[in-house]
Amino acid sequence: MARYNPKDTEPKWRDAWAKADVFKTGEINDGRPKYYVLEMFPYPSGRIHMGHVRNYAMGDVVARYKRAQGFNVLHPMGWDAFGMPAENAAMERGVHPKGWTYDNIAAMREQLKALGISVDWSREFATCDPEYYGKQQAWFLRLLKRGLVYRKEASVNWDPVDMTVLANEQVIDGKGWRSGATVEKRKLTQWFLRITDYADALIDGLKTLDRWPDKVRLMQENWIGRSKGLRFKFQFANSNGGEAPDGLAEGLEVYTTRPDTLFGASFVGIAPEHPLAEQLAAENPQIQAFIADCRKGGTSEAEIESAEKLGYDTGLRVTHPLDPSITLPVWIANFILMDYGTGAIFACPAHDQRDLDFARKYGLPVKPVVLPNGEDPATFTVGKEAYVGPGKIFNSEFLDGMDVETAKAEAVARIEAAGQGQGATVYRLRDWGVSRQRYWGCPIPVIHCETCGVVPVPEDQLPVALPDDVTFDKPGNPLLRHPTWRHTTCPSCGGKAERETDTLDTFIDSSWYFARFADTQAAEPVGKAAADYWLPVDQYIGGVEHAILHLLYARFITRALKDEGLVSVEEPFAGLFTQGMVTHEAYKNEAGEWVEPSDVVIKVEGNSRSATHAKTGAPIVIGDIEKMSKSKKNVVAPEDIFEAYGVDSARLFVMSDSPPERDVQWTNAGVEGSWRFTHRLWNEFDSQPAGDFAHDDSDEAALALRKAAHKLIGFVTDSIEGFRFNSGVARLYEFLNALKAAPAEGASDAVLAARAEALNILARLVAPFTPHLAEEAWAKIGGEGMVVNAPWPKADPALAADDERVLPIQINGKRRGEVKVKAGAPDDEVTKIALADPNVMAHLEGVTVRKVIVVKDRIVNIVAN
RNA sequence: GCGGGCGUGGCGGAACUGGUAGACGCAACGGACUUAAAAUCCGUCAGCCGCAAGGCUAUGCCGGUUCGAUUCCGGCCGCCCGCACCA
Numbered sequence: 005m006a007r008y009n010p011k012d013t014e015p016k017w018r019d020a021w022a023k024a025d026v027f028k029t030g031e032i033n034d035g036r037p038k039y040y041v042l043e044m045f046p047y048p049s050g051r052i053h054m055g056h057v058r059n060y061a062m063g064d065v066v067a068r069y070k071r072a073q074g075f076n077v078l079h080p081m082g083w084d085a086f087g088m089p090a091e092n093a094a095m096e097r098g099v100h101p102k103g104w105t106y107d108n109i110a111a112m113r114e115q116l117k118a119l120g121i122s123v124d125w126s127r128e129f130a131t132c133d134p135e136y137y138g139k140q141q142a143w144f145l146r147l148l149k150r151g152l153v154y155r156k157e158a159s160v161n162w163d164p165v166d167m168t169v170l171a172n173e174q175v176i177d178g179k180g181w182r183s184g185a186t187v188e189k190r191k192l193t194q195w196f197l198r199i200t201d202y203a204d205a206l207i208d209g210l211k212t213l214d215r216w217p218d219k220v221r222l223m224q225e226n227w228i229g230r231s232k233g234l235r236f237k238f239q240f241a242n243s244n245g246g247e248a249p250d251g252l253a254e255g256l257e258v259y260t261t262r263p264d265t266l267f268g269a270s271f272v273g274i275a276p277e278h279p280l281a282e283q284l285a286a287e288n289p290q291i292q293a294f295i296a297d298c299r300k301g302g303t304s305e306a307e308i309e310s311a312e313k314l315g316y317d318t319g320l321r322v323t324h325p326l327d328p329s330i331t332l333p334v335w336i337a338n339f340i341l342m343d344y345g346t347g348a349i350f351a352c353p354a355h356d357q358r359d360l361d362f363a364r365k366y367g368l369p370v371k372p373v374v375l376p377n378g379e380d381p382a383t384f385t386v387g388k389e390a391y392v393g394p395g396k397i398f399n400s401e402f403l404d405g406m407d408v409e410t411a412k413a414e415a416v417a418r419i420e421a422a423g424q425g426q427g428a429t430v431y432r433l434r435d436w437g438v439s440r441q442r443y444w445g446c447p448i449p450v451i452h453c454e455t456c457g458v459v460p461v462p463e464d465q466l467p468v469a470l471p472d473d474v475t476f477d478k479p480g481n482p483l484l485r486h487p488t489w490r491h492t493t494c495p496s497c498g499g500k501a502e503r504e505t506d507t508l509d510t511f512i513d514s515s516w517y518f519a520r521f522a523d524t525q526a527a528e529p530v531g532k533a534a535a536d537y538w539l540p541v542d543q544y545i546g547g548v549e550h551a552i553l554h555l556l557y558a559r560f561i562t563r564a565l566k567d568e569g570l571v572s573v574e575e576p577f578a579g580l581f582t583q584g585m586v587t588h589e590a591y592k593n594e595a596g597e598w599v600e601p602s603d604v605v606i607k608v609e610g611n612s613r614s615a616t617h618a619k620t621g622a623p624i625v626i627g628d629i630e631k632m633s634k635s636k637k638n639v640v641a642p643e644d645i646f647e648a649y650g651v652d653s654a655r656l657f658v659m660s661d662s663p664p665e666r667d668v669q670w671t672n673a674g675v676e677g678s679w680r681f682t683h684r685l686w687n688e689f690d691s692q693p694a695g696d697f698a699h700d701d702s703d704e705a706a707l708a709l710r711k712a713a714h715k716l717i718g719f720v721t722d723s724i725e726g727f728r729f730n731s732g733v734a735r736l737y738e739f740l741n742a743l744k745a746a747p748a749e750g751a752s753d754a755v756l757a758a759r760a761e762a763l764n765i766l767a768r769l770v771a772p773f774t775p776h777l778a779e780e781a782w783a784k785i786g787g788e789g790m791v792v793n794a795p796w797p798k799a800d801p802a803l804a805a806d807d808e809r810v811l812p813i814q815i816n817g818k819r820r821g822e823v824k825v826k827a828g829a830p831d832d833e834v835t836k837i838a839l840a841d842p843n844v845m846a847h848l849e850g851v852t853v854r855k856v857i858v859v860k861d862r863i864v865n866i867v868a869n
Numbered sequence: 870g871c872g873g874g875c876g877u878g879g880c881g882g883a884a885c886u887g888g889u890a891g892a893c894g895c896a897a898c899g900g901a902c903u904u905a906a907a908a909u910c911c912g913u914c915a916g917c918c919g920c921a922a923g924g925c926u927a928u929g930c931c932g933g934u935u936c937g938a939u940u941c942c943g944g945c946c947g948c949c950c951g952c953a954c955c956a
Contacts, residue, residue, distance in 0.1 A: 222873065223951055231955075260956060273956090311954075339954045349956045357870085358954055432955055551951080608896070612879090661881055661894070669881065673895055681894090683909095722885075731883070734893035741893090812889040817937045819889055843923080857936050863888045867936050 008686035010650025014776040017790075018120055026792050029124045030076040032537040039075035040538050041067045042518055044546030044554070045082045048108040048130070049089065052115045054586040054632055054670060055547070057642050058658040062583060062729065063545050064121040065659065068772040069724045071122070072796035078538050080521040081116065081123045083109050083130035086137075086445045086510045094444075094476040101444040102472065105132055115643065120651050120775050122792070127524050131513035132444070136520065138467025139529040140512065141449035145460045146568050148450075152198045155458070158437060162190035167480035168441045169194075189299075194439040195448060195506065199560045203228050203431045205574075206559055215579035217665075220551045227552050229432025233261035234416050235346065236425025238272055238322035241331045256280065256322060256334070259345030259430055263419070264411035267400035268352040268373035270363055272322055272334045273315070277342035284318055284336075291316060291336065298338040313362045314338040325424045326415070327401065337362060345430050353390065360390040373400045374408060436557070438509040441481045443474055445507030453494035453501040462495050468503070481505055514554055515561035518544075519571055530570045539571060540578040548582035555580070581727055584667040586658065588638040590627040591615060598637040599624055601672075629669050640670055652774035653679040659773055660733035682777050685740055685770065689781040691748045692763055693756065703754035705746055712742050713762040714803035720769045721796070729773075736770055760785070765797045806861075813838045814865040820844050823864065831858040838864045 021027065030036065043063035046056060067079040083105075090101035097104075109130055116123070129136050147153050161170040165183035169192065180187055199206075207228050210221045237255030256272065274281055276298040285292040294316040316336045324330035332350070339358050340349055353363035354372040363370050372386050374395040381398050397403045402418075403411045416427045439448070447468045449461040461468050471489040474482035483489060483505040494501035516530070522538040523531025546554075555577070562576040591599040603618045606626075615624035632639045645654045657678040662668040701707045716739045723732030743762060746755050763785050771778035771791045782791035806827050811834065813821045821841040825834055835856045838844060848868055855867040 219873065219950085226872065226952060229952090229955065233956080258956085262956075313954085337954095339956095341955065344955045351956080356956065358956075361954095430955080432952095548950085613896095663882080666882095671881085671895075674881080677894055680909095726885080728885090730881090731885095731893085734883070737893050810889085814889085814937070817935095822889075846923095855936065857888095859888060859937095863937085865888080865936050 008683050008690075008777070008780070010652060010682070010776065013780050014120065014651050017776045017779040018117070020779070020790065021122075021792060024790070026790070027079070027122045027124050028126065029078050029080075032534055034076055036074055036076040038078070038537060039070040039543075040078045040518075040541045041070065041543045042078075042080065042521070042541045042545070044544070044550065045084050045514070045517060046112065047087065047089070048083045048085050048105055048112055050108040050111055052112055052119075052642055054640060054642055054658065056116075057119065057654060058586055058664075058668065059545060059547070059583060060116065060119060060121050061655040061658055062581070062664055062727075063543075064119075064655075064775075065724060065729060065772040066543055066545075067122050068775060068792070069796065071792075072768065072771070072794065074795065077122075078521065079121075079123055080127040081121075081125065082128055082517055082521070083112075083132075084510065084514050084517075085109065085130040085132040086507075086513055088442065088444070090444045091442065091476065095479075098476075100472070102132070102470075105130070105444075118646060118651060119642075119655070122775075127521055129517075129520070129524055131446075131510070131517065134467045134469045136517075137446040137513070138469075139520065140446055140508075140516070141461070141466050141468060142463060143516070143529040143565060143568065143570060144508070144512075145449055145463070146570075147197070147564055148460060150564075150568060152201065152564055154196055154198065155193055156196060157191050157193050158196070159189045159191050160194065160437070162188045162192070164188060165479065169439070192439075194437050195508075197436040197438055197560075197564075199436045199557075200431060200433055202560050202563050203230065203433050204429075205563055206556065209559065209563075209575055213575060213578075213580070216577075217580065217582055220548070220555065220580065220582060223551045224556055227433065227556065230429060231261050231431075232427070232429050233259060234263040234412075234419060234425060235259045235428035235430075236325055236419045238325065238332075238350070241321040241323045256348055257346045257425075258348045258350050259428065260350060262352060262355065262412070263415035264397060264403065264406075264408050265352040265355050265373050266324075266326055266350070266415055267403065268354050268371045269324060269330075269332055269350045270353050270359070270369045270371065271351050272332050273337040273340050273349050273351055273359075273362075274334065275340040275342040275347040276336055276338060278336070278340075278347045280334075280348075281318075281336045291318070294336065298336075311338070313358070313365055315362060315366055317366075325419055325422070333368075335362075335366075343434060344432065354386045355390050355392055357390045357392070360386070360388075364388075371399060373397055373403075436509075436560075438512060439506040440509055441484075441505075442507050443470065443476075443482045445510060446513060447483075448504045448506050448508055450504045451492060451494060451501045452504065453497060453499060455499055456494055456496040456501075459494055459496045459501070465495070483507075511553060511557050512561070515558045516565065518558070518576055519562070519565070528570070530565065532570070532572075535570075536572050539573045540576055543579045543581065544577040545581045545583060547585070551582065581664070583664050584662065585631045586670055587629045587667045588632050588640060588670045590630050590636045590638040592625045592627055593617065593622060594625070598635070600637045601640060631667075632670070645675060649675055649679045650682070650776075652777045653682055656681065656733065656774050659729040661730065663730050664727055681737060681740070682774060684744070685766075685774075686777065686781065688740065688743050688748075688759075689763055689767070689784045692759055692785060693748060694786065695756075697753045697757035697760060699757045699761075700752075700754035703752060703758075706752070706754035706758040709742065709746050709755065709758040709762055711803050712739060713758075713765045714799045716769065717765060717797050717799040718804055724772065733773060736766075736773070739766065767791055768794050768797050809861045811838075811861070812863055813841060813844055814863065815844065815847050815868055817865065820847050827861055831860070834858050834864060838866065 041063055043059050067077050071077045085105050090105050093099055093104045094101050131137060163170050163180035163183055163185055165185040166180060170180055170187060207225055207230055210225055213221060235257060237257045239255045276295045281295060285295055298314060318334045318336060320334040321331040322334060324332060351359035353360040353370045355374055370386055372384055374391060375381055375384055375398045376391060376393055376395045394408055397406045397411045403414060406414060419425045447470060449466060449468045451459045451461060453459050471486055474486060476482060490502050490505060492501055492503055518541050519530045519535050519539060523534035558576050562571060563574055565571045566574055588601060591604045593599050604615050604624050605618050607614050613626060615626050617624055630636060630638060653675055657675040658668060660678060661674050716735060719735040720732045723729060748759060767778050767782045767787060768791060778791045809825055809827050811823050811825060812819050813823055821843045823837050823841060835858060851868045853866055853868045857865040
């Protein structure tokens with residue numbers, strides 16, 4: 005008997021697959037149903053990690069399974085290749101971002117190929133290929149023409165050392181993540197995409213995504229943050245010394261979700277960045293100082309939590325919109341955000357906690373207008389906590405007696421009738437700033453001309469390619485310092501002009517790559533016929549960390565491209581699965597330094613574990629189970645595992661130990677378990693004698709094995725369909741145990757026949773999980789062709805069905821025995837047998853049977869007392 | 870603070886729509902093979918009582934609905950994730 009040797013076997017089958025080109029995508033409309041399975045494409049860091057192994061192994065199980073089911077499968081791979089790490093490498097090591105990136109891609113491609121994933125490599129591309137980003141520039145210009153792209157001055161995070169804009173995620177505790185310099189707010193003219201135009205569509209579309217996790221849909225809904233309310237204008241009161249400031253004679257617009265509490269208004273507040281505040285500051289140094297004070301506060305969690313409410317009374321007064329006899333003071337307040345609503349509010353302290361804190365600090369009136377049920381209007385007061393619950397409106401003239409919802413509608417109607425404002429929907433979502441002052445990204449394809457302004461680059465001049473001859477010896481954007489690239493002529497007037505030197509946020513690159521995969525050679529950005537066939541992606545798989553940004557951007561861009569006629573679907577991903585991370589215990593020595601797992605020896609005594617250093621013998625502290633990361637040194641390199649145990653064992657382990665949506669803890673013992681499984685499995689194939697054997701279902705052991713094999717088909721199929729890979733793998737293990745219980749050695753012909761059938765089924769069922777081993781096993785039993793091309797097994801319903809059932813017998817819900825009956829046995833017959841069980845009879849002594857509940861083929865419960 | 874999720878043996882986890890709790894794996898323990906070790910194979914493995922048959926207690930805690938609850942409902946406790954001065 006030969007031991008299974010993955011080192012020789014695995015490369016052999018990968019070569020065979022490649023030679024036969026078995027993963028080549030079929031033609032569109034080839035008669036088979038289509039299935040598009042996609043894993044989020046990787047950033048080419050240079051080497052794959054266990055997270056990649058898990059992600060791509062999952063996608064591969066689905067792809068191989070669907071192929072076996074007869075689907076025309078599209079399973080492509082590409083590279084999310086633009087971004088800062090390449091420039092950082094350039095600055096640190098003097099390499100060129102392009103060379104660095106393509107070298108990394110080459111290395112990772114080999115590693116992914118070694119993983120044996122069933123990818124159609126002929127469709128591979130990188131987002132930094134000019135052929136790709138040129139098409140991106142083409143649709144970008146079409147969206148520009150459509151009005152979905154615009155430029156505006158915005159305040160951004162500016163790193164004064166690296167001389168670049170940073171994304172919010174790249175600012176940690178107010179400092180640049182790379183330079184450590186304190187980040188400044190700077191006003192810069194930036195390019196934006198009008199994602200807010202699609203806010204409603206993006207929320208409403210979530211309802212159609214019934215194969216997305218609820219969690220992700222909820223996160224997106226909250227992120228977009230739709231709220232319905234009222235937008236209206238306060239008029240400045242000319243009495244009391246207040247006069248309408250220049251240019252604001254038409255009033256001060258505010259937004260509220262609580263128009264029902266208008267009569268509880270105590271003051272009006274504006275953000276420190278509000279145009280009115282800035283106008284007043286220009287004439288008043290005190291206001292200027294106050295605004296500067298407000299800006300000092302940090303933006304970290306703790307700082308906002310504890311931030312003191314600050315206010316400044318402008319002395320201006322406005323008239324209440326529903327009762328002109330009331331006037332309200334206008335305050336500048338630090339808790340009001342300029343970029344939400346109108347940057348101005350009316351405050352009702354009795355029913356809003358922030359307003360209340362502010363009113364208490366500055367001695368402003370607190371007038372309750374919503375009476376909680378059961379409270380007396382004469383005695384109800386608001387203390388330190390605002391009342392935000394339901395109730396009846398009071399102290400509010402014509403709104404008195406209404407409930408909150410009715411009063412909201414009535415107040416809106418009154419304001420609208422008076423022409424002072426109207427009902428409005430406001431979103432938390434902001435337009436998407438896509439300008440980056442970076443070299444390694446997709447150039448924004450426009451030209452700035454002194455006479456013509458912003459001019460799009462004509463389509464026949466695309467792509468606007470990145471120049472290769474750039475230097476990284478100084479911080480900042482190399483495109484700005486390039487001697488010639490910037491300087492060009494205006495396509496419109498022919499005069500001197502300059503290229504835009506900002507590049508696009510790399511999230512743009514990943515917002516449409518799935519559509520390009522449908523036809524990577526198309527002249528248009530998206531090949532229409534192919535995209536109509538392949539889209540939407542049937543199953544998308546990736547980490548939950550992309551729940552908002554990437555998945556929201558991709559949904560937005562898909563809708564924008566649909567409106568532009570480039571694609572036909574509104575939603576890019578019909579099914580989404582978010583997989584968990586790969587974790588590992590982290591270890592520290594006594595000095596508190598992280599120690600690599602390979603240097604740690606674990607000792608087990610009973611239930612307690614201790615660790616020592618493999619070389620020095622010094623004690624090691626076993627720490628928490630955490631995401632694998634270089635800084636904590638708890639990383640296990642996939643290539644080391646492939647080398648030691650083979651690719652199949654590694655794939656099997658990441659699929660087996662935990663449910664796929666949860667984190668899986670990498671353990672050496674665990675992967676050894678998978679490795680043992682591959683050997684035991686192989687031994688069963690290896691020990692099966694060649695030859696045809698006749699089935700004989702009168703042989704009990706043979707029939708039992710056949711039944712188990714046919715049931716297994718259903719279990720494994722369901723587990724793959726339902727993304728319960730761990731359960732499916734457990735069933736495969738279980739079946740192998742059954743197979744081992746009916747060994748080939750010395751077996752009857754009936755058992756050998758049953759084994760032959762079982763092995764034929766088993767090879768095909770394990771093929772998605774351990775594809776190399778499955779091929780070798782298939783070849784051993786003389787399967788036709790390669791198992792990769794074999795159809796998914798079909799269960800014989802007669803064999804898969806149980807004809808006998810073991811029903812537990814309960815008395816008052818406690819298990820007292822069991823009864824073996826034919827499937828579908830009539831209730832009265834089951835009752836009779838159950839009541840005859842000796843143990844049941846013993847327990848029924850001295851009590852009366854009141855009722856017998858028989859759940860067909862499931863359980864018997866006797867109610868007695 | 871708001872929103873969502875999760876608590877099952879020593880560990881990862883299983884139990885599809887309320888129907889035998891602990892599948893499968895890991896660890897541990899006992900044994901076989903071996904000069905020995907590794908590998909492999911066989912067995913035990915929630916706790917307590919019992920020679921056994923069997924019984925009692927158990928799915929974070931307290932209640933409820935039900936013939937029957939890990940599963941449904943209410944209230945606590947703990948952990949995790951997202952958002953966070955969003956009017």
